[in-house]
Amino acid sequence: MPEINKTTVGVAVVAGALGVNYINKKMNQEPGREPWDPRVDSQVHYDYVILGGGTAGCVLAARLAEDPNINVLVLEAGYTDDINASKTPAMMSTLWRTDVDWNLRTVPQVHAFGRVMDQPRGKLLGGSSSINAMMYHRGAASDYDEWELLGNPGWSYKECLHYFKKSEGLNDPRLPASHPQGPLTNRTKKPQYEEFEPEFHGTDGPWQITYHHMFGVSESFVRANMAIGVPFNKDFNGTSTIGVNRVQTFLQRNAVRSSLSRAFLSPKENVPGGGARGRIRIVYGAHIARILVQKRRGVKIAIGAEFLDENHVMHKVMAVKEVLLSAGAFGSPHILMASGISPEPHPTIPHIHTLAGVGRNLADHLGVPVNFRALPHCHTFDSEARFYRIPKLVYDYRVHGIGPLSSQGAESVCFVRLEDVSPEFVAREKANGTWQDRSSGPLAPHFEVLLAPSYFRHHTKTKAPDNGNYFTLVGLLLNPVSSGRVKISEVQDGKIQTLIDPNYFEDEFDTRVMAEMVRFIRRIGQQMRQDSTCGAVEAYPGVDSVPNDDDVKLQEYVKRESSVYYHPTSTCRMGPSSDSLAVVDARLNVYGIDRLRVVDASIMPKVPAAHTCAPTVMIAEKAADMIKEDWKDVVNSSKDPTIAKL
Ligand SMILES: Cc1cc2nc3c(=O)[nH]c(=O)nc-3n(C[C@H](O)[C@H](O)[C@H](O)COP(=O)(O)OP(=O)(O)OC[C@H]3O[C@@H](n4cnc5c(N)ncnc54)[C@H](O)[C@@H]3O)c2cc1C
Secondary structure (H helix, E strand, O other): OOOOOHHHHHHHHHHHHHHHHHHHHHHOOOOOEEEOOOOOOOOOEEEEEEEOOOHHHHHHHHHHOOOOOOEEEEEOOOEOOOOHHHHOHHHHHHHOOOOOEOOEEEOOEOOOOOEOOEEOOEOEOOHHHHOOOOEEOOOOHHHHHHHHHOOOOOOOHHHHHHHHHHHEEEOOOOOOOOOOOOOOOOOOOOHHHOOOOHHHOOOOOOEEEEOOOOOHHHHHHHHHHHHOOOOEOOOOOOOOOOEEEEOEEOEOOOOOEOOHHHHHHOOOOOOOOOOOOOEEEEEEOOEEEEEEEEEEOOEEEEEEEEEEOOOOOEEEEEEEEEEEEOOHHHHHHHHHHHOOEEOOOOOOOOOOEEOOOOOOOEEOOEEEEEEEEOOOOOOOHHHHOOHHHHHHHHHHHHHHOOOHHHOOOOOEEEEEOHHHHOHHHHHHHHHHOOOOOOOOOOOOOOEEEEEEOOOOOOOOOOOOOOOOOEEEEEEEEOOOOOOEEEEEEEEEOOEEEEEEEOOOOOOHHHHHHHHHHHHHHHHHHHHHHHOOOOOOEEEEOOOOOOOOOOHHHHHHHHHHHOEEOOOOEOOOOEOOOOOOOOOEOOOOEEOOOEOEEEOOHHHOOOOOOOOOHHHHHHHHHHHHHHHHHHOOOOOOHHHOHHHHOO
């Protein structure tokens, strides 16, 4: 059988996925989830208007609509997530750079040779949770205790844990498929990697969490880490997050992505605890232009929003109770600034309110890859993705929910601290007086290494040099010192661009830590080389071109080859009124504008040393309770004198 290279297979898969995308987008819309149609959309007043139907927006809508007297409007620029490429874990990367991605880019990065980097963001229901890697990780308890210490009462880990557990519907893989909490599939079991600490997990929430697929190379990674002294961690979301293991994932029992739209808003899939709730109107293809703010007796109040429908016609909707901004770490500051709520006046937008922190404090996790060539028998995605095996892969996934297509990619990871894995580096930095520990505490990691079971570089833009069997180790800088900013452009052809400047490597300490990460990755690679099931050899960059003892070359490599690893936060950060760059208070109210909250990843006071989806869901769960609490005495909207005037 001739071998067709992976690019051909990839192109076929992408073409299929896009075809299905198109059909779903246009044909398969469900009642209550369509583009705005003035002939039927006569209602323009809603209790809550949610701007952005992404990760946080879906959770918020579902929780608020639990009260049958409440009606909620969600404005979402994208369309349905009921598309194969989003449902099937291994097809995730085929969604990037398509019409379900905002296709954002950074501005040229001055400290990284002027490089422009991709910033994928989901533009569909479920937002980035519908295109992401499904890794379920909360971070260290001290990350949240630090949020509280920064002046945000109610955000300690103890209080956040309640909300982490509330959303979670743990499917324990150790249970039989017949058990209500067991996985439905007959996937291969790996009992030694399937532990949970039950007191840290919830079983009744709609968001399904489980351990699922594991390639042989992912096991080899765990063994290699343990061989060089990284402790095995039975539950990254338990007592400690330091160590090595496979990750928990947000997958349904049948191995379909448990995006937040599917988990919280799914009207037709059998999701325990989920399903359709109260009155929620989701408007697809709604591009939010601005928040409407009115001044009443000297008080600025958010009263609604304006959006362009898919035919570019502008509409106005009004919020009887609140406007809730959930457009993500780039979208939320963009919308605030486009509404005249910004650090400084914009040349063409009427200025409404000065808030110095809007768009500031942008933090993200940058990742540096090292590619390895494995022995032909090493079990990777590459070893499975042979043309003649595709029918079997599709059959296994479609019929049994198993096999490589059920893999969400980065199956195994380690979280480590520098003093544990690179004590000489720490000693050198301390001796030079340049050491900076930005971690939240001694149990929080400094960096992470994740294993991608394929050749992975520049978000799949750079392809493998040949048809070989590859895997990639990526080091993620979890506590960046450098931080950046989101701005907006002037109006060009009626559009305003989001200008993203993460300012990577502004602080050279970040560069040095990342160079050290490459050295650590090579130690893992050396161990995997000795593993007869793997036999790794470094393919790129290779020690000849980037020697381990050459700081200059290592640092240059890091600056040339790092990519964004998808966790932008803190552009509307939460903080006390004494914090001049805080945008929202601890109840997520925007300073200076009544009835406007921000609820998404942008409010994080500091990026946690974690994957940011679970923290965002926790924020939305907590926000929903705070909103309900703040309105509990207003039984009926019409009793509120301010509302009656609308
Ligand atoms: C490729 C990728 C992989 C990732 N992998 C993981 C992972 O494995 N694990 C993990 O924990 N995290 C991961 N993340 C990060 C995680 O998905 C995000 O942190 C989280 O989803 C952010 O949620 P959010 O609600 O803040 O924003 P989003 O989920 O992005 O939601 C924002 C929503 O607002 C909409 N919107 C924005 N602007 C407008 C506008 N003007 N008009 C109308 N609608 C608008 C968007 O279309 C979107 O639906 C990944 C992210 C990406 C992109």
